[in-house]
Amino acid sequence: MTEPLRITVWNENVHEREQPEIAELYPDGIHGAIINGVQQLLPDASMTAATLEQPEHGLSEATLAETDVLFWWGHRAHDAVDGAIVDRVAQHVLSGMGLVVLHSGHFSRIFIRLMGTTCSLRWRNDGDRETVWSVAPGHPITVGVPDPLVLPEHETYGEFFDVPPPDELVFISSFSGGEVFRSGLTYRRGLGRIFYFSPGDQNYPIYHRADIHRVLANAAEWAKPRVERALPQVSNRPRGWFQDESIAE
Amino acid sequence: MTEPLRITVWNENVHEREQPEIAELYPDGIHGAIINGVQQLLPDASMTAATLEQPEHGLSEATLAETDVLFWWGHRAHDAVDGAIVDRVAQHVLSGMGLVVLHSGHFSRIFIRLMGTTCSLRWRNDGDRETVWSVAPGHPITVGVPDPLVLPEHETYGEFFDVPPPDELVFISSFSGGEVFRSGLTYRRGLGRIFYFSPGDQNYPIYHRADIHRVLANAAEWAKPRVERALPQVSNRPRGWFQDESIAE
C-alpha cells in the first residue's frame, strides 16, 4: 500500500542539547541514532526527524499525512508538547498511522491519551543488566532479534506497568536486581497500530545497537497502515443500506 | 471486601425532563428504573442516583469515594459534563472503582477518556428486534440471563464500534435489519473494571425488563473492587527493596 515506507522519528531532543555527556553519547541526537540504524535495515524507507523545538514540534498536518509510522521519544519535556499537536497525532493514529513509543515515552501525553491509563511504572537507574526475552516467537517484530537480547547496562523499569492488557505481549525483560517488565507490547486502536518498546534510556548507548535497530525496523514494518487513512466516524444510514446500492456508502 | 455493595447510578436526566413521551416511559427517570430493578436483585446493595443537574453532577469526591460501582447513562448532554468531574471519575476507576457504561454512554467523555478511541459506531432508530447472544457462557455477567435475550424493539447499533479489543467479549447483538454489535464488553484499566452494555435507548422500555436487571446486577457484582482503592503510582525504590524490610513499601 505505502511504498516506500515513510517514517518520522520524533524526539524531544532536550537531553542532547543540555547535557554534554548525553550529547557525547548521541552526537546526532537520539533521533539521529535511530534513523542511522534503521535506515541500514530499511534502505528504501524515507526517514525524517522531527523535534520539539521545531514549529508545531515538526508535526504539521502535512507531515503526519505523509507519515506511515511515527516513532516517539520523550522524557523531560512531556508537558511542553502542545495539546493540539497531541490531538492531531491521536487522530492520525486512530485513522491508521502506526505509532512506536519508546522508553520514557510511556509518560508522553500521546501515549497516555491513547491508553487511557496512568502508564505509571517502577524505575531505578543502577545500570542493571536487562535481558529482553521473546514470548511471541514467529511474531514479525521478533524476526531476526536475538532471544534473549542482552543489554549489559540499562535503566530498570519494573511492574506494575499501568497500561491496558496488550493485544499481544511480545517481549518481557528481567533486570539483574530482580524486576520484570512487559517491554514489548502491541495495541490496535481505531485503524492504527501501536507498539511500545521500553529499552532506550538516554544514559546508555542503546540506540547504537544492531539488535535494537532490528526491533525498530521490524516494528515499523509491522505498524505501517494497510488501508487508506480514515478516522472512524459515526454513521447513520437507513435500514438495508448495505443491500441497496443506491444508498450504500 | 465491600459489604454491602454501594452503587451510584448516574444519569444525565435530560430526556426525561424535556420530552413528555420519555417521561411517561420513565416516570422515575432512567436512573430510577435501574435502581428499582437492580435493587430487587441485590436487596442488600446501597443504591443512589446522581444526575447532571446536581452540584458537581452529584459526583463529589466524597460520593465517589463511597461508590463501589458507578453506572453511567448519558446521551444528549455529554459536553455538559465538566472536565474536572470526568478527571475525577477516571481517577476513581483507575484506582479500583467499577464502571458500567450504558448505551449512548459510548460517547460520554468518561468512556472516550478511558478507551482512548473515538468510540464511534453505526446507528439507526427503526425499532428493529435486537437479539443479544452470549459468547461467554459461565461468565459471571451471563449467569441467569436468557440466551438469547430478545428485545422486540430497540434502536440499532452496528459495527464498526471503534473501541479497543475488549479483554472479554460477553455479548453480541444482531438486529433484524442485519447489523451486528459487540454489545457486552469488559475491560480492566488500572485497578478498575469496566463493563459496556449497549441496550438501553430512552425511547424503549428496556430498563423495565427483568432480564436487563439481571445483566446490570451481575455487572455490578463483577465490577466491584476487590482491593483497597489506590491510583497506580510511579515508584522509585533502591535496588533490592523487596528483600530488605527496612526499605520495603
Add this chain to the structure above:
Amino acid sequence: MTEPLRITVWNENVHEREQPEIAELYPDGIHGAIINGVQQLLPDASMTAATLEQPEHGLSEATLAETDVLFWWGHRAHDAVDGAIVDRVAQHVLSGMGLVVLHSGHFSRIFIRLMGTTCSLRWRNDGDRETVWSVAPGHPITVGVPDPLVLPEHETYGEFFDVPPPDELVFISSFSGGEVFRSGLTYRRGLGRIFYFSPGDQNYPIYHRADIHRVLANAAEWAKPRVERALPQVSNRPRGWFQDESIAE
C-alpha cells in the same frame, strides 16, 4: 522468507464425488474452486490440492514440509482422517506452518486438537442471508474485503461456538433468522498462525465469489511463516548460557 508462497488446499472431497448436485456446483471440487479463485489474486503462489483419498491423505511429511499455508475443508469424513496425519499436521502448525480452517472444518480432528475445546456450535440450513461484518478494520485479512460481505443464501451457524477466545476477532456474521456467529478468528499456537473462517457450505456457491477469494488470499498471506520451521522444545541449559558463547544455543 518464503517466496513464492506455497499453499496446499486440503479437501475431504466426498460430497463432490457422491452427490451430483454438489458436483454440479463444484465440478473441480471445493479445492479446485478455492485454488482457481485464490490463484488469480496470488499469481505467484504455488497452489496444490490434497484430498482424503490420496495416500496419506495427500499430506506426506515432504508435502507439509514444503507447505507454507494449509487450507482445510472437511465435513462428513472427519473420522476418516488418520490420527497419525492429524499429529503430523499439528506438529507442522506448532512449528510455524499456517493453517486456514474453513466452515465445517470446525469439527475436524486437527482443529479440535489445536483448540482443545469441543468446537461445537448451532446450525440450521435454511438458506438465510449471511452478512459478514468486519470488527477489525485495517487488519491484513480485511483489506479489500467489502464491509459487510453479503452472502444472499447460506447455512446458518450460531453461537455459542465453543472455541477459545480468539487472539483477534476479525469478522462477525449475522443471519436473517437472528443468529450471530464469530465467523473470522485468529489464533497463534506455537510458532504457527491459525485462521478460522466460517463461510463455505457445500450447498452454496460460496467459493466462486471474488470477495471470498479475497478473504482467503489475505488469510494465506497473513498465516504464512516468518521464521524457520521449528517445533518448540524443552530446553535445559546451564545458568548464564545466554551470556557465555561457549554454551549458547
Add this chain to the structure above:
Amino acid sequence: MTEPLRITVWNENVHEREQPEIAELYPDGIHGAIINGVQQLLPDASMTAATLEQPEHGLSEATLAETDVLFWWGHRAHDAVDGAIVDRVAQHVLSGMGLVVLHSGHFSRIFIRLMGTTCSLRWRNDGDRETVWSVAPGHPITVGVPDPLVLPEHETYGEFFDVPPPDELVFISSFSGGEVFRSGLTYRRGLGRIFYFSPGDQNYPIYHRADIHRVLANAAEWAKPRVERALPQVSNRPRGWFQDESIAE
C-alpha cells in the same frame, strides 16, 4: 451456586513415595501440604486428595461430578495417566469444572489436551531466587498476595513457554540467573476456567508457604463454576426457535 466449595487435589504422588528426601519435605505428600494450607484459608471448603495409584487415579465420574475445582500436580508419571481419565477430566473442565494446574503439570496430558500446544519450556534446577510479580493488581487471584512474592530458592522455568496467549496474564516471575516466565495464566475453555501457576517443584518447600496458599485459595475461588455443569453441544433447531416457546430449548 456451589456451597461449600468442593476441591479435589490430584497428585501423582511418586516422588514422595520413592525419594526419602522428598518424603521428608512433604511427609503428607504434596497433596497433603496443599490441603493443609488451603483449608486454613477456606475453612468451609470440602477438600479431598486423589492420587495416581488409586483406582481410576481417584478420579471416578462420581468424584469429578462432585468436584468444583480440581488441582493437578504431576511430574514423572504423566504417561501413566490413563487416556480415558484424561478424556473424562477434559469433559468436566469444558462442562464447567475449574482446573488449577501446578508447576510440572504443564507437561501433563490434561494440560496439553486443553491447550493444544506442546507446553514446552526452559528449565534448570540451580536453586535460583524466584521473584513472582503481579501484573494484574485487583485481579481476584492476586488479592492478599505479596507483590512481589519472593521464593528464596526454586527451580528455574524460562520462556519460551509454548502455551496459547492467556486470557489474562496474572503473574510474571524472574529468576536470579536472568530468565523470565509467565507464571500465572488464566484461560476460559468451554464453560470451565483454568489457572496455571508455575511455583511448586518437589525439591523445595513451596507448598508450605502461606503466600502460596493464598494464591491457591484465591485460584480455587476464581475457578469455581458459576452455572450448572453442561458440555457445549452441537444444536440444530428450526428458524426462530428462540421466539417460539413451543420449540425453545
